[in-house]
Amino acid sequence: MSDVIVLGAGMVGVSAALHLAMKGRSVVLVDRREPGEETSYGNTGIVEREGYIPVTIPKDPRALLRYALNQAPEANYHLSHLPKVAGWLMQLWSRSNTAGVEAYAADNELLCRHAVPEHRALAAAAGAERYFRQTGWIRLYRSPASFAGAAKLFELCDRYGVAYRVMDADGLAEIEPHLARIMHKAAIWPETDSVSWPAGVTKAYAARFQALGGRFVHGDARSLTRTADGWSVVAGGETVTAREVVVALGPWTGDILAPLGLKFPLIAKRGYHMHFGATGNAVLNHPIVDVEHGFCLTPMEKGIRLTTAVEFADRDAPPTPRQLEQLKPIARALFPLAEERDETPWLGRRPALPDSLPVIGRAPGVPGMWLDFGHGHLGFTQGPISGRLIAEAMTGQTPLVDLRPFRAERFFGG
Template sequence: MKTDTIVLGAGIVGTSIALHLARRGRSVVLVDRRGPGEETSFGNAGLIERASIYPVAFPRSLTALVDVALGRNPAANYHWSALPGLVPWMYAYWRASAPARILDYARTMEKLLARSIEEHDRLAGPSGATGLFREGGWLKLYRSEAGLANERNEFPLAHKYGLTAREIGVDEALAMEPSLRPVFTGAVIWSDPHSSSNPGGVTKAYADHFASMGGRIVIGDARTLARAGAGWKVMTAEGEVEAAEAVVALGPWAMDVLGPLGLRLPFAVKRGYHMHYRAEGNAALSRPVLDEEGGYVITPMVGGIRLTTGVEFARRDAPKTPVQLARTEKIARGLFPLGERADPEPWMGSRPAFPDMLPVIGPAPGQKGLWLAIGHQHLGFTLGPVTGRLLAEMMTGEAPCTDPAPFAATRF
């Protein structure tokens, strides 16, 4: 099978790239070991986080670090066995989380975030996925005045970029979400983000639209990617596929392909878990709710109320250790009337991450015809479509919608 482009990885990023390339007349084969949207893109809080100009940064205060080390922060967990290999990466992450560099991050990421909702809309309409999205922003709850004060620090930068963040009292928060219990002292409503009731379903809808345009979706092993003359080839269930260009959009598995090609990038994963619950009685949510100090997000999904945990630092393929889920479930039951678990076991995924918290979008250094779209951290679902547009523009010689230089792999 010959095609113009092979896209490896059928998550939200790879699927969006394939769809954008197909829209530009390229023949594309989208390769994954499973179906579209069944891996990392399936398990998230469902947010198009338009307002995420502040990253999920490494703790800078000694108190916060001690809380993580002693297991007192429900948003964080770690495996001792993984830490030695993560030390250089975590040190770079800590440095990138300095206040001045956070402002640099915000200026850079705003260029992508500003287009995140618009680019989802452009794909959702033709894909028939509009009904899987909702407006209304998301609600952040704070159990202490100190936590609320930290959130207020984000307001000036948010307002600079035209974002709407408004502090509200407990009564107004309960009017928005009547099923919550008043176990918090204050809240902030961020109105700009949108959310989805089925992130995996969104990716599948985009993939179906890609297929309707003539794109091919095949099962294959991305690790078989190899040179084929001046181009690339990969083995699939339908035989060998050859193309002039290939795109690696493999999320946490990217280095399984790039490492053997000699590419060295400071890449790590942040594992996370989720579980769906029935709501007791007539309890309901209309938007995602973050319990900042509780360390979790609850989101209304087609499968029930999804509780999504924070970060676990561990080897990607280590067995599940859903201790954060056990901790946060107890806390969440005090906030919202969660009923019985709706899933047979906790879902676990790995968020691919670079220490500077920016993705890599662009050509692979020293590998002609190979392109990268990896390392989107907590913003993969948010940035999938705009990443797809940006990379497709670069690959087809169009003027890019934003300067891709800050996302180049050569920055490392």
């Protein structure tokens, strides 16, 4: 019998498994695919230092109307999906105000201030530094109004001591000479890292886990069964047993927890990516965010990756990459993108809770089960610090940060 089964080999589960192995626990990591092949595969690869502003519902009637008419590339929806997430959206709406943002920023700072150093530490241990770039990332503001909308972010960065530098069009052109000069302002956050292949980083951490003696096996987490002294799962052609289990299945976490009576308000916020070549000698030096249109362009090993914002649709519904089509001409007008390098767009699913914070800690009322999921837009960033925290909690150490904001009980009246 092993000490721990970790279900899910995305960035979150791999990081938990690696931290447990580093603490000498015998760990079996289970996934139906190879490590890092789902949401942790195709994201934007930002390891974000600030992360203070959750994705909320705008109060501006014009923006709301654009959303309602399904015209905004920053948010797309399937009409049939909306009744299923109405309760979730109402909860998000109740937090879409200054007090909600302040509360989120204070809690998320607990994780964000450790996110970059924790990633760098795992990258050094796993020999994955080659994927990391310490260039920071840039937000682009096309209009005075959108720049004014960033005031809260700047205020929170000042409060928590996070560096940023505002640039005018000339300043931006100095560091990104191939961007069209159509921006009112831009700002760079130099303490944020990014990676050139998110899946490669996840796989490198998984390889490090195995080098420490951890076992990775293919299996279906839905075979998880309670035993007299722990848990079992059918994986790798055998029945694997362990005293404790960590559920880190990202957007699939509910598949395991709902049958146990733990019904979390977890939804899958879908997003797409496509890679492009660059025309001529054009180079993109940093990841950039077009704030108005809610998309990112970032240099990756395969080319320049365009990632989209949120699509509200059933987790398993067929892809509808409408936002990507809307964004292509906008992105091409911003940077001289050349040929498309993917046959079809990649679709990913952010595991999202309505308070935009993850669950890290014990499963309420289920002895021997631990939870590490719901990292939403920041799971690549926060996987390593979350893994460290859950490993500390499971091994009786005092976690590096207060885990109370991340307790599962907050969704069950606790």
